[in-house]
Every structure is written in C-alpha cells, then in structure tokens.
Amino acid sequence: MGDTYFTIGMAGHIDHGKTTLTKALTNVDTDRLKEEKERGISIELGYAPLQTENGAHVSIVDVPGHERFIRQMIAGVAGIDLVVLVVAADEGVMPQTEEHLEILQFLGIEHCIVAITKIDRVDEEMLELVTEDIRDRLEGTIFDGAPYVLVDSVSGKGIEELKSTIFEKLKNVAFRDAYGSFRLPIDQVFTVQGQGTVVRGTIYEGVVQKGSQLTVLPKGQKVKARQIQVHHEEQDQARAGQRTAINLGGVNKEEINRGDVLVASDHFLATNTIDVALQLINEKFSPIKQRAPVKVHVGTSEVMGKIVFFDRNELEQTNEEVLCQIRLDEEVVVRRGDRFIVRRPTPVETLGGGWVIQPKGGKYRYGEETILMLRDMKEGTPVDLVEDVLAKQILLDAKLLIQQTSLDEGKLGETLASGIADGSIIEISSGKYSLSKTFIKLKDEMLERLQSYHEDFPMRIGMSKAELVQTFSSAYPKPFIEYTLETMAKQNDIRKADQFMALASFEPHLPKQWKTRMEGIIAALEKDGVQAKKWEDYVAGTPVPKPDISELQAYLLHTGQAYRFMEDTLIHRSAVDLAIAKLQAETESEFGLKEAKDALDLSRKYLIPFLELLDELNITTRAEDKRRWTDKGKR
Template sequence: MDNTYFTIGMAGHIDHGKTTLTKKLTNVDTDRLKEEKERGISIELGYAPLQTEDGTHVSIVDVPGHERFIRQMIAGVAGIDLVVLVVAADEGVMPQTEEHLEILQFLGIEHCIVAISKIDRVDEEMLELVADDIQERLEGTIFDGAPCVLVDSLSGKGIGELKETIFSELKKVKFRDAYGSFRLPIDQVFTVQGQGTVIRGTIYEGIVQQGSQLTLLPKGHKVKARQIQVHHQEQLQARAGQRTAINLGGIDKADVTRGDVLVASDHFMVTDTIDVALQLIDKDFSPLKQRAPVKVHVGTSEVMGKIVFFDRNELAATKDEVLCQIRLEEEIVVRRGDRFILRRPTPVKTLGGGWVIQPKGAKYRFGEETMAMLRAIKEGTPQDLIEDVLDKHIVLDVQQLIQQTSLDGHVLQETLLKGLEQGRLLEVSPGKYSLAKTYAKITDEMSERLASYHEEFPMRTGMSKAELMQSLSGAYPKLFIEYSLNALTGQEKFKKIEQFIALDSFEPHLPKKWKTRMEGIIASLEKDGLQVKKWNEYFEGTPVPKNDIPELTLYLLNTRQAYRLLEDTLIHHNAFEQALAKLQSGTDEAFGLKEAKEALDVSRKYLIPFLELLDGLNLTIRLEEQRHWTAEVKLK
C-alpha cells in the first residue's frame, strides 16, 4: 500500500475520549488552543499522523464533538475515508453520537470502526449493554456490522488491537485518485511570521506541487504554492487523501476564508444554484415549507440558501429520496456527486443530506416536466456518466471506465464509439480515452503559457518541453499532456525545435524596448570583424539590463547571427563568412598556421580561436600541424 494516503476521522459525543485516544495512537496532542486545554473540549479540527509499517500514509482528524461545534465537525469529516466512532463505556450512545452518525452517512462515508472507550470505568455487564446498544443503533445503516474494539487510553488496553483493525479496514477503502484535477477545500487559514498566508485542508483529488500556480475559488484569485507541508514536514508535492498545509504567495489572510477551494485548473464550477438528491433524517423531522431558509454544508463551506420544490409546497417526513433545488446566498464550488448536509438555521438541527446531481442549476417551472428532467439528470445517460468521470479523471482506460461508471462493457464500448464519431471523445492512446473539451482546454492553456513565455523571453527559441509539461502536471496526467503536444505540433499550431516548444507563428526577436540599443551592439560586433572585444564590453555605457546579456547571447547563437569564438567572445556571422572566404582564397587544400596568418593578417590571439571554431563546425580537420578543408566547404 505504499504511496497511498488516507484520512481517518475520530467522531463521537463530547468528552468521550476522542482526543486522548488520538494522542495514544499517534503521540500527538491535537488540542492546540488554550481554551481547548482549559475547557477540555475540541473547538477546532486537530490532525495527527498515524505511523504504519507498510508505507501507508494516514492522518487522523480529531473532530469536535460539542453541538456548538458541529460546523467544524462537518468540515472535518468531509474529506475522510474511514471513521472511528468513539463511544464512552460509562455513557453509551449520546445525542451528538446520533447526529454524527447521521452526518457521516449523508456524506457517503462507508467504512466505520466503533471504539468503546474508557472501559476501565465500568464492569463487564455494563460493557455488554453499551456494545449491544451501539450494534442496535447501527442496524440497518451503512455501518451495520462495523468492527467493535474495546479500548482505554489511560491504561493502553486495546490500543494495539485498534491499530490492527484500522490497518485491516483501510485495505478495504478505495484510496483517492491522484489523477483528477487538484482540489483542496480549505478548513483553516492563518498567518505565520515571516511566511505569510497559510491554509490547511484535506486534498480531495489530484496532486499539488511546490511552485504550482493555483486559483482560489469562488473569488478567482491567482496564487502560488510557495511551500507545502504534510504534518509539519516540508514536501515537494502532496496528493489526494493527504492532510496538507500550503503557504500561499500573492494573497493576504483576509482574502481567504474557510470554505474557499484551491484548484489547479478551470475544470471546477462556481455556482449559487444546485440541483440535489436529498435524503431526510429518520426521526423527529419537522415539515419544511417551500422556499424555507436552510443552511448547506458542502466540502468545508457553510452557506445559507432557500430550498425549492417542484412537486410539492411542503416537505414532510419521508424515506424516499427528494429531488429539489437549493438557491444559495453565496457562490460555492461543487461537482456532480459531491455530498452535502442540510441543516435548519433556527432552531439549529440537521434535516438531512445527499448529493449534487447538477452543479449549475437554473430556474425551472413547477410540475412533472421539471421532475422528469431532474430524474433524467440524476440517473444520467451512459454518455453523461462517461463524460462525468472523464471530466474528473482526464484519462481512463476501458476497465477504469467500467469501474467508475458501473456500465455494462458492451454498452460502454458502444457509447465510446458513438462519442468518438461525434467528436466528443478522443482516444489518446490505444484503449485510453479523454474528452474533446478537455483537449480544447489544455490547448488554450498551452497557447496562453507559450504566448506569455514568448512575451517575457522574446529572444528565446521557445519554452523547454520539460518546463511546459511540468507547469501543466498539477492539472493533467503526463500521457494527456504528451498526446496534446504531439497533436498540436502535428496540426502546426505549435512547433518543436530540438527540446523547445513555440507557437507556430512565433520567431525569436529583439525586445521592442531595447531593439535599437541591441541593434547598435550587434552592428558594433559586425564592424569589428575578427578582431572583436570581449562580449560584455559591448554593453558598457548602454542601459541594456545585465539580465538581458545572456538572453541576447543565446539569441544570436541560436539564430546563427553569431558564433562563439571564446567563452567570453563572439564573432558576427557576416564577419565569420568574410574571414572564411578570405582564408579559403589564401590557402590550398591543406594549410598551416603560417599560411592562415598570412591570409587573415591577424594575431594568434584571434587566429587560433577562429581555426578551432572551423574545426568545431566540421569545416576543417586538423592532422598534426596541418588543417585540411572538408567536403563541407566548396573550395574556390
């Protein structure tokens, strides 16, 4: 399980021992705030790394249990893969235990371990009653039959067994795909002296690399990942499933809030209207009127909105899934399939939860026509399902598509063929598919990056292929970038010169600002012929920036307007051609230093480097003390 990353949530009622148990498992105290220490409760999310022997990377999040801190609890569990439900042996199932259970199920978390804590405080009979009560409560839920472990954090009883159970259950968890577009919902933001703005969150999908250019949604701010940490250890990259802190460049703390989402591409939608499939809580549900105010928790965001029904004017208790719409007061970032929790604002109570069937809803008419449309959206056609998963994962093979869509293999193949014929899908390598719209997006991104690069470095041949691919690797898999580059080069939109990529229309040129000055320098170099000064001396007394000297040097060499005579000396192309012609006409097929000096009439200071340059260009071959013209030179 090397290179897999999971996040475990410790959930349960206040004071049932979650923080103490986390510390016993990890040797990390997650109560970091002074008021948490004083009150003995967790207010903010606390995280700790769990060491494993098989290379699996695990973070434990200690979720606040108090009712007042349910918002932080929802933010914490939104990114977890496995929950450890902690129930104290001396109290049993309590109100927050019940509410946490409901929330966990609504968020689609499928794997659970029950840890009955503080077992040294009760006798065997009481322990059996608590265990029976928990199993009865889990009956009929997604956690029915979840393993149960007895622990005591003070004496250490059961801690080893709990660790083994955690590792065993994690083997059943499908770890998050690192090949999706990078997305990190932010649950904490703060400043560090001398570093600036730092955010924390669990990466939902994709990979982020140090130096990556990112976007903060929904505001659209462009930021840079200056430094990445995983459990206080600096890393060059972090991936899906990892609890991560990122030092952001280009933004103040005041411009970042919990609920914002950090992304690496434009694949994500900002919306204030979501179409949803809603499931209500099992008991104590009070009817909800049309357009009633609700509080939506999705990812790490908490937003007020109004619920809109298209088949009723009041929602009564029901076990059926309800298709409806939520119109939000603020924009959020969601994708189809994202889970949410719905709560009543006053009195505060969980109403239910579900999943987003369409991120960008519109205003619809009341009635059966709209309900039929919502049902179709929820079910999705085979083409919808394929396009949905390819939008998320960029490139998938047939087996992965079957796993992700649950489509029959025959239906999948038919739909793929149809998608290829319609130009909606691309086969980027044998048996591997992607979306045509994703190819259009990466085309625009590559073109923009190259255009910006050409503007910043007009004298360079182009951007190195490795640099261009690296700049896109946070949002796209390598295979897809390679395919796109080859396709665009083949269509003559881009051109490849050795290891460099450039827009087809681009030619290296002198920057407009320094064009006249640089042309003067080049003219001086040409005028000096073979007896040139050191290259840096030509810039003395000019305002041309020092940083542009190596740029101009490479420009002249790459465009063959000049040759390098010595490490610090160049010769103009015209001067080189004149000297070459002069040497040819003044020597025979073979010649020595004496003949060359007489032909060119220059000192050895310039003569020797010029002759060695001819050798390097394969125009002459040196045999002992004589040089012979090669077939490359047409002798006069």
C-alpha cells in the same frame, strides 16, 4: 502505497477522547486555540500528520464533538477517506455519536474503524457490554462489520494496534485521484504576520502548484498561490487528499470566508439552486412543509435555503430516496455527485443528506413529469456518464469506460461516436478517449506556463520539453500531455526546437533592463574578431547580474551569434564568417597548417582552435596533416 494521500477523521461525542487519541497517534496536540485550552473542548478543526512506514501520506482531522460545533464537524468530515469513530468505554454510544454516524453515512464515508477509548476506567464485563452496544448500533449501516480496537490514550495501550488497523484499512481505500481540475473548499482563513492571507482545507480533487493563478468562488477573485504548506512543511505542490495551507497573494483575509472554494479553472460554477437526491434520518421528526427553511451543509459551506418538493406538500420520515430541489439564499460551488447535509434551523436537528444530481437547477412544474425528469437526470444519460467519468479520469480506453459507466459496449460505442462527431470527445492514439474541454484546459495552461517561462528567461530559446511535461505530469496522464503538445505544434501554437518548446510567436531576445549593457559586451566580442579574449574579460565589472551573464553566453551560442572557441572563450559568428571567406580566397581545395597561417596571419594559440572549429562545423574535414573543404565549405 507510495504517493497516496489520505485524510482520516476522528468523530464521536464530546469528551470521549478524540483529541487525546489524536495526540497519542501523532504526538501533535490539535487543541491549538486558547479558548479550547481553557474549555477543554475542540471548537475548530485540528489537524496532525500520522507518520507511516509504507509511503502513504496521512492527515488526521480531529473534529469537534459538541453539538454547537456541528458545522465545523461537517466541514471536517466532508473531505475524509476513513473515519475513526471514538466511543468512551465508560459512557458508550451517546447523542453526538448517533448524530455523527448519520452525518458520516450521508456524506458517503464508507470506511470506518471503531476506537473504544478510556478502557482503563471500566472492567472487562463493562467493556463487553459497550462493544456489544456499538455493534448493535452499527448493524445494518454502511459501517456494519467495522473493526474494533481497544485503547487507552494515556498509557498508550492499543495505540500501535490502532495504527496497524488504520494502515491495513487504507489498503482498501481508493485514494483521491489527482486528475481533474483543482478544487479546495476552504474551512479556515487567517493571516500570518509578514505573509498575508492563508487559507486551509482538504483538496477534493486535482493538483495545485506554487505560483498557480487561482480563483476564489463564488466571488470570482483572482489570487496567486504564493506558498504551499502541508503540515507546516513548504511544498512546490499539493494534491487531492492532502490537508493543505496556501498563502494567497492578491486578497485580504476579510474578502474570504469559510465555505468559499479555491479553484484553478472555469470548470466550476456558483449556483443557488440545486437538484438533489435526499435520504432522511432513520427516526421520526416533525414533517417538513413545502418551501420550509433548511440549513444546507455542502463541502465547507453552511447556507440557508428553502426545500421544494414536486410530488408532495410536506415530507415525513421515509426510507425512500426523495428527489427534490433546494433554493439557497447564497451561492455555493458544487458538482454533480457532491454530498450534502440538511438540518432544520429551529429546533436544530439533522434531517438527512444526499448528493447533488444537478448543480444548476431550473424552475420546474409540480408533478410526476418533473420527478421522472429528475430520476432520468439522477441515472444520467450515457453522454452525462461518459463525460462525468472522463472529467475525473481524463484519459480512458473503452474497457475502462465500460467498467466505470456501466454502459454496454454498443451504447458506449454510439456515445463515443456521437461525442467525436460533435467535437466534445477526442480520440487519442491507441483507442483512448478524452474530453475536448480537458484538451483546451491543458492547452491554455501550457500556453500560460510557456508565456511565464519566456518572461522569466527571455534569452532562452524555450523551455525543455521534459521540464514542461514534468510540470503537468502529476495532474494529467503523460500520453495526454504528449498528444496535446503534438496537436499544439500542428496548430502552430507552439514551436519545437530540438528538445525545447516555445510559443510560436516568441523569439529569444535580450532583457529590456540589461539590453544596452549586453549589446556593449556583444559589440566588444565582435570587434576582437578571431583573436577574442576570455569571456570573463568582456563581462568583468559589468553591473549585469551573474545569472544573466550566464544566460547571455548560452543565448549567443543557442542563437548561433557566437561559437565556443576555446573552453573559456567565445568567438562572434561574423568573425568566423570573415575568416572563412579569407581562408577560402587564399587556399585550394586542400590546405595545410602553413597555408592557413599565411592566409589568416594568426598565432597557433588562435589558429589551431579555429581550424578545429571548422572541422566541428563540418566546413572542413581533416585527413592527417591536411584539411579539405567540404561541400558545405566550398565557395
């Protein structure tokens, strides 16, 4: 299970021992706020890493249990893969337990473990009653059949069994795919002295690299990921499923709010009208009237809005899915398939939840026609289904597309042919398919990366292809990267030189800051001709930094302006050309050491390395003590 990332949520009623259990599992106290210490309850989300032995990377989020802090609770569970439902043995199922259960199901959380805590406070009979009560409550829900573990967080009883159960359960959890565009809904914003603005959240999808240019939506602010931390450890990147803190450059704390979303592409849109499939809670509530105010929780956002029906004027409890629209007072950032919760603002209560059918809803007429349209949209056209899957998986063959879209072979073939014809779908070699917009996205990212590399290393002929591929390999499949590079080369966007890649418009050059100093070093080398001094003699005392001196030497060699003459010596190309011309003028097609010495008037210290250089350049070829001019070296 190496290189997999999961977030586990602790949910349940206030004071049922979630924070204590989290500490027992991780040895981290998540009640970090002074107010939390004083009041003994969790207000903000607390996170801790769970150490594993099987290579999985697991974060535990301790979400608040108190009713007043339900917003933070929803923000926390929105990004989790597995929930540990905590129920105290001495109290059993309580109101917040019930509400958390409803919310977890609406948010599409499928995997659950029940932890019955505080078992030291009850006898065996009471424990059986509580366990039976929980089983009854979970019967018929998505968590029916969830495993139960009895624990006492203070003494540590049952903790190892709970860990084993968690690891066993995670084997069946599909971990979040790092493919796709980076998206992090922000649930915490703060400042660190000397560092600036920091945001926290669980990455929903994609990968973020240190130094990446990002956008805060819905405001559209451009920021830079200056530093990335996962559980207080600095990392070069973070990926889907990881709980992450990112130090942002270019923005103040006051400009970012919980509910904003950090993204790395323009694949996401801000919207204030969403078409939704709504499922209601399984109990009676006062009817919801047409255009009634509701509070919507999606990702880490909490936004007021009005609910709009197209087939009724008020909504009562029903087990059927309701297709409707929510018009929001503020913009949110959502994608098709995102889960949400709807609550009544007064009196405060959870009404239901569901998923987003269409992030950018329109103005529709009241009536059956709109309901049919929404139903078709919910089911998705074949094109929608294919594009939705390829947006997440990036590169798939026909077999996997059939599995993931449920389209039959004929319908899939028609859809792919249509997409290829209109340019929205591209076929990669060996019958794999991707989206044109994903190709364009990667192409833009590669051009930006190469531009940045050229600015950092202007004297290098380009970036190593292996390094460029590695940069994007955690977010894109390797065959797709190779296809993109080949296509970019064919389109003359980039140029290949051996194993190096560069922008087609780029030429290696001396950095502006040290250009004059470096030109002086090169001029001195050229002046000394074949009798060049050691490289260190030319650069001694120069203010040019050592790394740039090293880059200069490589630049001269790679661009052919100089040759390696001896291990610690370079020789300028013009000196080699002059010496070759002189040697050619005074020798026949074959010559020995004496003829070369007479022609060039060089000591053995310089003569032998020079002749060996000619052999290396294939200008001469050696046979015993004689050398012959090759076709390359003939006059």
